Amino acid sequence: MRANKKVVFKDYVTGVVEESDMEVVTTDTVQLKVPEGSTAVLLRNLYLSCDPHMRAQMTKNDRRGAMHNFLPGSVISGFGVGKVLDSGHPDFKTGEYVWGVTGWEEYSLIRAPETLFKIKHTDVPLSYYTGILGMPGLTAFVGFHEICSPKKGEYVFVSAASGAVGQLVGQFAKLMGCYVVGSAGSDEKVNILKNKFGFDEAFNYKKEPDLNAALERFFPEGIDIYYENVGGSMLDAVLLNMREHSRIAVCGMVSQYNLERSEGVHNLIFLVTKRIEMKGFNVIDHFHRHSQFVETIIPHIKDRKIAYMEDKAQGLDSAPAALVGLFAGRNVGKQLVVVADE
Amino acid sequence: MRANKKVVFKDYVTGVVEESDMEVVTTDTVQLKVPEGSTAVLLRNLYLSCDPHMRAQMTKNDRRGAMHNFLPGSVISGFGVGKVLDSGHPDFKTGEYVWGVTGWEEYSLIRAPETLFKIKHTDVPLSYYTGILGMPGLTAFVGFHEICSPKKGEYVFVSAASGAVGQLVGQFAKLMGCYVVGSAGSDEKVNILKNKFGFDEAFNYKKEPDLNAALERFFPEGIDIYYENVGGSMLDAVLLNMREHSRIAVCGMVSQYNLERSEGVHNLIFLVTKRIEMKGFNVIDHFHRHSQFVETIIPHIKDRKIAYMEDKAQGLDSAPAALVGLFAGRNVGKQLVVVADE
Known part of the structure; x- marks a missing residue:
């Protein structure tokens, strides 16, 4: 059992999002095993992505075609990179790296791991899978x-x-x-x-x-x-x-x-x-093309034909400020949050 | 030589177009022959089309990509149906019917008749070429x-x-x-x-x-x-x-x-x-498909699979009111002006 620090979405936002719309808490503990018999995957989150669409998920909107909302009181979700700590799913093994939708927390139990993408190329910074490779x-x-x-x-x-x-x-x-x-x-x-x-x-x-x-x-x-x-x-x-x-x-x-x-x-x-x-x-709508995309881009990264710039916030405590800063344009390059070292 | 009644565009319009932005005059006379040696076509205009885009042509706007303006003091131009009274162009013969861009006047000398479409099917009302067939x-x-x-x-x-x-x-x-x-x-x-x-x-x-x-x-x-x-x-x-x-x-x-x-x-x-x-x-951008379109639609008209409704204003004197009425929604069906009988 481990303590699990997380960023909780407090309530629907009207107008400018502020840090106080989120709260960093360490109330729960998490077992570092998936439930017996489940096909879930337990992730150690390494990098979390701050993306503009997350603001839309904070506005209460039940209109058809709008983005699905974050749930008040629940952990914020978004794209991130993680390491598989335990897996009940045949496609995922302990020690593998993945990216996909995860929680803004140290450990996430992913109950539908089919939505995760396995990371094949680990000879580039894994944080790139929140940005250029994600x-x-x-x-x-x-x-x-x-x-x-x-x-x-x-x-x-x-x-x-x-x-x-x-x-x-x-x-x-x-x-x-x-x-x-x-x-x-x-x-x-x-x-x-x-x-x-x-x-x-x-x-x-x-x-x-x-x-x-x-x-x-x-x-x-x-x-x-x-x-x-x-x-x-x-x-x-x-x-x-x-x-x-x-x-x-x-x-x-x-x-x-x-x-x-x-x-x-x-x-x-x-x-x-x-x-x-x-x-x-x-x-x-285009995620099925992701692996082909990665094969196309990685050579450009290695040959330095494509430059890429990240803005890394350190630790979950800095996550709310990092997300808020995105809308004020405070980030220079891709904004992400480093949750843990690889 | 004949008198040539016409509808003149007085000056650029700001806000709501009014009848007084146009003037019906009979100042010029027109020779019912094309100039010697020219490839122009002389039309007797029969039906003139009132179209929403004509309002945009009344607003002064020289921005790239805007519609070309009507010239203040000149006859209004628009789509219409006419009969060829004389032709210096090998593709057009006296007595043929055409539709295309013409002047809001009784007789128009079309100097670039390549822009006109010849009417092959005359067993439908020719006014239809201002609307359903045009x-x-x-x-x-x-x-x-x-x-x-x-x-x-x-x-x-x-x-x-x-x-x-x-x-x-x-x-x-x-x-x-x-x-x-x-x-x-x-x-x-x-x-x-x-x-x-x-x-x-x-x-x-x-x-x-x-x-x-x-x-x-x-x-x-x-x-x-x-x-x-x-x-x-x-x-x-x-x-x-x-x-x-x-x-x-x-x-x-x-x-x-x-x-x-x-x-x-x-x-x-x-x-x-x-x-x-x-x-x-x-x-x-699609005018090259017009003749194929007409062949597709005429059977539907004859079989009464497509209904069509016109709103006909009688005479050039009623043309300014007909055009203004278009923007007030006064027309019921396709608004056109009857200039002369076939």
């Missing part, structure tokens, strides 16, 4: 290559470009021979986009009083592909600057999640006049 | 069959459903075996949708204080396909009621054209959570 990486890959239908030489704009997904979308686009501009919320991030991730241009949206003017400056010929991570007024400015037959992959709208009412988007008529395709997607 | 018909057909990727049994919602395009979309959807609901702006139109065009259900949006509640009532299982003609608050309500992997064909947003600033749309995040595809299109 859900965000596949999100960037599928969203760009499938939803955007990119062609060499096209003009690509990525918002929230230094985040887990954005930094990869920009690099995938550069590998395809596109012209890529990213927006981010600090000069430090803009510098990283240009000098570490190889974006052609980048700008700090907080310093641009007129987003439309900024986009006109960086895209005098207009935008072929917009990889949408933020929504709101940025989307409105983008719509003014899209080209005919251009595409918008709607991955998320992080600028909106902490608003009680989303901003209105006014320029949708340009969908018609410019024949724009705007498509939302969810990576869970 | 631009709006092809818009409905392509928008529904190509952009919406419909399947038998799907739930289809059409706004502005009694208009030129909407009435046909609903009937195409019924022919495919879909469940179809339409919205319109009067009880008379609702009655027509249900009893003449065969919609499963229809509602008067002006009598619905809560559009979301109305859609929930008619689509307890949600909407698979939304054929978007109006924009604004209807689109917001629709987004709440779309199903996963549903599609929105954005044909137009007529509720927005007379506003100085478009309404904001707040529910775009559902594009992500429900993986909605929202695609704008313009029928001019």
Whole structure:
């Protein structure tokens, strides 16, 4: 039996999420064995992923098609990397590493381990499976290559470009021979986009009083592909600057999640006049392609053709602040929480 | 030489278009011959089409991707049906009927007749080539069959459903075996949708204080396909009621054209959570398919499998009121102007 520190979701959130909406407690103990006869898997959680969609899970919403909610009083769930401590499932062995949906706690009993992905390549940092080699990486890959239908030489704009997904979308686009501009919320991030991730241009949206003017400056010929991570007024400015037959992959709208009412988007008529395709997607529809994706990306990581940047918070006690910081843009690179050493 | 009555566009319009934004004049005379040596075609205009996109052409807008403007002081242009009075072009002969972009006047000299479509089937009312057999018909057909990727049994919602395009979309959807609901702006139109065009259900949006509640009532299982003609608050309500992997064909947003600033749309995040595809299109990209389309539709008209309703204004003097009435929803069925008898 071990004590099991965990991050508990206190109650539904309206407006801006705060650290006090979560609580770190060590009330339960956990047995380091799966229940006799079950097919569950017991994980030692190593890395937990802070992802924008988790804010949506904190808003009470029972509408069809909304994300399923966190349960008040329950441990927060999200993507993470763990080590199998015990297994009642024939596909998982003690000592193996996995990633998938787990709890924000030290030890998690996963009752449906079929949802977990086994980690075959352990010669890269395992934390990468919360980002470039996990859900965000596949999100960037599928969203760009499938939803955007990119062609060499096209003009690509990525918002929230230094985040887990954005930094990869920009690099995938550069590998395809596109012209890529990213927006981010600090000069430090803009510098990283240009000098570490190889974006052609980048700008700090907080310093641009007129987003439309900024986009006109960086895209005098207009935008072929917009990889949408933020929504709101940025989307409105983008719509003014899209080209005919251009595409918008709607991955998320992080600028909106902490608003009680989303901003209105006014320029949708340009969908018609410019024949724009705007498509939302969810990576869970594409998880069957994950192992093929990893085989494609790992050589690029080893050959240093793709750079990747993480922002690691140490320990479960720092997890609420790490998640809250994501929405204030405090992270530089992929935000994750280190629960334990490998 | 003949007098040539015409409808002149006076100046750019802000806000609601009024009859006084146009002027009917008979100042010019026209020679009923094409200029010596030219490849122009001289048309006697018979029917002129009142289409929502014409309002957008009245707003001054030089942004890339916007519609080209009418020129202040010039005759209004739009789709129409005419008879060839004289031709310098080898493809067109005197006495033939054509449809395409022409002037709002009695006689038009078409300097680029390659843009005109020859009318082969004259055993249907020629006015149909302003609607079911012309631009709006092809818009409905392509928008529904190509952009919406419909399947038998799907739930289809059409706004502005009694208009030129909407009435046909609903009937195409019924022919495919879909469940179809339409919205319109009067009880008379609702009655027509249900009893003449065969919609499963229809509602008067002006009598619905809560559009979301109305859609929930008619689509307890949600909407698979939304054929978007109006924009604004209807689109917001629709987004709440779309199903996963549903599609929105954005044909137009007529509720927005007379506003100085478009309404904001707040529910775009559902594009992500429900993986909605929202695609704008313009029928001019599909004009090469027109003759095949006509061959498909004419048998349905003759077999009375498709109903069609026109609202005919008599004479060029009534043209400004007919166009203005389109935006107030005064027309019942396809609005056109009869310039001359066949």
